[in-house]
Amino acid sequence: MDDDAGGKAPMRVLIGYLRPHRWILVLGGVLSLVGSAAGLAMPLLAKYVVDAFGAKQSMAAPLIGLTVAVVIGAVVSAGGSYLMERTGEGIVLSARRRLVDRLLRLRVADVDRLKPGDLLSRVTGDTTLLRSVLTNGIVDSIGSVFMLIGAIVMMAAMDGILLLVTLLVVVVIGGLVALIMPKIQRAQHQAQEAVGEMGAVLDRALQAYRTVKASGAEGREVEVVGEAAGRARDRGLQVAGWTSLAGVATWMTVQIAFLCVLAVGGARVASGALEVSSLIAFLLYLFYLVAPIGQLVEGAVQLQNGLAALKRIREIEDLPGEPDTPVTEQRGEPVGVSFESVVFQYGEDRETVHKDVTFEVPPGGLTALVGPSGAGKSTVFALLERFYDHQGGTITVGGREIRDWPLGDLRAALGYVEQDAPVLAGTLRENLLFAAQDSSEEELWRAIRRTRLDDLVSRLPEGLETAVGHRGVLLSGGERQRVAIARALLRKPRLLLLDEATSQLDAVNELRLREVIAEVAAETTVLVIAHRLSTVTNADRIVVMEAGEVRAVGTHDELVGADELYRELAATQFLVS
């Protein structure tokens, strides 16, 4: 990341985040200023109390003034700070919404390169840092600057020479702090990267939880996550180191200034050039410099932290997203598919997965894709869903070139059942309605009956309202696949893409699945990546793929006679029921 992106650009982005809240910010700023003004009046009022005491006059008026200033200062400051916290939360909320919106609209090819755990930490952790920029950062800094200027004006009124002494010390050490700030931003960015990396490693272990246990790899994974956590700690320590240095510099500023003022001021009082009460008030104002200087340094640190976080947020927001095209076409007739000399590779540095894929699927009926592992079958589905764009040849759906379809309409026309049939945490009902929220109760039950899920629903303790557990762990593999099919069917697809589970299903589940597929194929186009002989024997046509090419198309009987690879696959690779 270049310096510009780390410096000016994020600052502009930050201002973009603040703009919608500007009036609240102005109000908060005004309250903060009033609070500061009340605070500033206190030493002056204290001087009047001392003068009144010295002159043996009534102290009532200055004491009442002092009390009023204290109360107003406290109330107004509290109100201002609440407003700022509120706005801070609002900014975190909008940053999170924007980031999540972008995340879920990224192109699959970009998501392939990103680590889910790291993405999670950007949404949860980095956005939180934005709040502190606002509360501790910008607003407190505005109040502090006012306080600082006010204190300096008052000090100038007390004694110009003492002020000069104070400013000299402040400027020298302020310069030192300014040098430290960019280092804090860099260290904070690295610290957040390290936290993201830790999230990514932990996510890896949690995603493969059972494999980790079955491999006896708990200790090793704990170690790996621990190492990542260690790196996050090291980076955090760097941030802490620089921040402490800035803190020490601030503290020293005030201490040194205090000693200098005491020495010079004492001499001036002794020579009669300064009143004792003025020296006391001056020292009180000096004391007043502590808080604003501290806050300014803290604000600058928070700003560096926020800018570092913003950089990580922008890295995602700047990725191109898919076009957000609304669904305009209503459901329609089954569509056919054609691949003509399709060429595709997942990346420029990757092998060509589809070298020359040509086949045709007319509307309706069951077409099976078969072939050895790695032949490019699942890639056919990925291209049809436009998760990726093919580089050569033509793909049409319903006679229309796939790139001419509005993305929303294309995906609405397709039902897609992945091989591992993901079931989301939530109830069975939520899972079934996931792709078609507006389905009626009647449509829902029709899909349940068609996929032979009625048994399951009646067996579950709370029927459709039963929570199916994280990733559907409460369901069997066959049940998960049928839930995924029912979900896809509720979308009333014009083309159903079904990547059959490779796992062995029991005879009952196998039969049910076969019946379901046959029934659906009577209504719409079904393209199935088949892993079972029983699925393909009933298919209207079978497309045999090998190493990125289509080597034969035909029915089971035709292919058994004509294609050697198919014969082999049929004899050895399919999971025969």
Ligand SMILES: Nc1ncnc2c1ncn2[C@@H]1O[C@H](COP(=O)(O)OP(=O)(O)OP(=O)(O)O)[C@@H](O)[C@H]1O
């Ligand atoms: N997202 C991806 N990024 C990069 N390469 C990929 C990606 N998905 C698949 N591949 C590669 O593309 C090739 C074809 O994969 P594909 O999943 O289409 O084969 P398949 O015929 O469906 O195999 P299987 O039956 O084992 O699922 C494989 O070599 C695979 O490594």
